[in-house]
Amino acid sequence: MNPDRLRALTEAYGGDPARWPAAVRAEGEAALAQWPEPPPWLAEARALDAVLDAYAAPSASAGLARRIVAGAPDLAPLWRRANAWWAGLGLAGAALAGLAAGAVLMVVAAPAQTTPATEYVYDQTVFGDLAEQGG
Amino acid sequence: MSEQQGRDLDDVLLARLARGEPGAAAALVAAKLPRVLALAARTLGDAAEAEDVAQEAFERVWRHARRWRPGGARFDTWLHRVTLNLCYDRLRRRRETPVAQPPERADPSAGPERGLAAADTGQAVAAALAVLPPRQRDAIVLCHYQELSNIEAAAVLEVTVEALESLLARARRRLRELLADQRP
Numbered sequence: 001m002n003p004d005r006l007r008a009l010t011e012a013y014g015g016d017p018a019r020w021p022a023a024v025r026a027e028g029e030a031a032l033a034q035w036p037e038p039p040p041w042l043a044e045a046r047a048l049d050a051v052l053d054a055y056a057a058p059s060a061s062a063g064l065a066r067r068i069v070a071g072a073p074d075l076a077p078l079w080r081r082a083n084a085w086w087a088g089l090g091l092a093g094a095a096l097a098g099l100a101a102g103a104v105l106m107v108v109a110a111p112a113q114t115t116p117a118t119e120y121v122y123d124q125t126v127f128g129d130l131a132e133q134g135g
Numbered sequence: 136m137s138e139q140q141g142r143d144l145d146d147v148l149l150a151r152l153a154r155g156e157p158g159a160a161a162a163l164v165a166a167k168l169p170r171v172l173a174l175a176a177r178t179l180g181d182a183a184e185a186e187d188v189a190q191e192a193f194e195r196v197w198r199h200a201r202r203w204r205p206g207g208a209r210f211d212t213w214l215h216r217v218t219l220n221l222c223y224d225r226l227r228r229r230r231e232t233p234v235a236q237p238p239e240r241a242d243p244s245a246g247p248e249r250g251l252a253a254a255d256t257g258q259a260v261a262a263a264l265a266v267l268p269p270r271q272r273d274a275i276v277l278c279h280y281q282e283l284s285n286i287e288a289a290a291v292l293e294v295t296v297e298a299l300e301s302l303l304a305r306a307r308r309r310l311r312e313l314l315a316d317q318r319p
Contacts, residue, residue, distance in 0.1 A: 011303075019278070054254075058172065060172055060186065071190075
């Protein structure tokens, strides 16, 4: 690579050969290595690179990614969305059936209350039945 | 990551998105949002506006997601083009809207003394980029900061590689002048 092309590359892409076009990178690095000491234009390019690198990109604010993702469309095929819908419906149905079965069991299996609940509570003490104790 | 690896990863993410796989949108946003935001912020010089642009850019991604074909135009290049166009719209609106008080920017020629914190140097660079001719600024942002290859950057800017090199060389020459006070 001739010195003019080497300088042109440096002036366009900077002083770091890693930033040069892949097709000429190796050749450019080899050409640079032959210089006894870095030429002034190379040092200038590297100094400018260092200054440019001080300009850091901002980080995304909290919630930006979430807001963007929330706007994404649901591209799942119809059959998968239908499956999900049926699965949801099945779960809801199972839950309702469970509730109904529970209610029926309560009615059928629970013993009939002969004593009003409030009276039961008031008639019982840690020491036994008040009526039996003659209290 | 090589250019080819990046392309393959983009294709995989887009294919997942097009299939409607759960988590695909979040994965794509995680991979691309920092780049989109960086491009918009350095083009506009305004972080808040850059976030709006990033959101709009992804709205376009969502709109085109189903139609994306792997092996066609590179997604990353397309996304850069879309983001830059959105930035141009905002820059045009800024020029058309008279402002009572222009946004505060550091004067790059009157930059602070040497040995300043990187944040101050960063501000000076932002101000210097803002005064570059737009095509020169875009060339520097795409090649130096976004690290696009010369072929990709030329494609985004719709110029030849030779024209891109000319833009870069002129931009760097002007930046050297503007940032002379910032040099170590």
